[in-house]
Amino acid sequence: MDLExxxxxxxxxxxxxxxxxxxxxxxxxxxxxxxWSVTLSPSETRGQWDLGVRGPTRRHxxxxxxxxxxxxxxxxxxxxxxxxxxxxxxxxxxxxxQQLETPE
Numbered sequence: 001m002d003l004e005x006x007x008x009x010x011x012x013x014x015x016x017x018x019x020x021x022x023x024x025x026x027x028x029x030x031x032x033x034x035x036w037s038v039t040l041s042p043s044e045t046r047g048q049w050d051l052g053v054r055g056p057t058r059r060h061x062x063x064x065x066x067x068x069x070x071x072x073x074x075x076x077x078x079x080x081x082x083x084x085x086x087x088x089x090x091x092x093x094x095x096x097x098q099q100l101e102t103p104e
Contacts, residue, residue, distance in 0.1 A: 002035040003027050009042035009049075015068055022076040030083040031055065040075055051075060053082050 005023045010016040023038050034056030043050045043063050049071065053060040060082045066074050 001027065001031055001033050003031070004035075004037045006037070006039040006041075008040065010040070010068060010071065012068060015071060018072040019075050022072045023079060026076050026079045026083065030080060038079065040071070051078055053079060 003024065005020045007016045007019050010019065019040060027036060027038070032055070036056075037052070037054040039050075039052040041050050041052075042048075045063070048063050048065045051060075051062045051064070053062075062078050062082070064074065064078065
């Protein structure tokens, strides 16, 4: 599996590196073969983050809010749910994720 991990807008390099480690760990055991891209970036909505996951046969886009320090665990949980094909069920916005799934 080829994996590209992009983390944007996280001011603390240690947190950004931890997010990348979590993403690689989750993908190592759960992502099917092929080329995958995972991107975390600040949302246009203040205080929210966007997580994009692109694989060989599907795409996911999730928006959620959390403090920077909580991102590594939250990104890992959202990615795990995405790769397992599960629908994300959490509290309603602003704390809850919004998911858009589009087949390629």
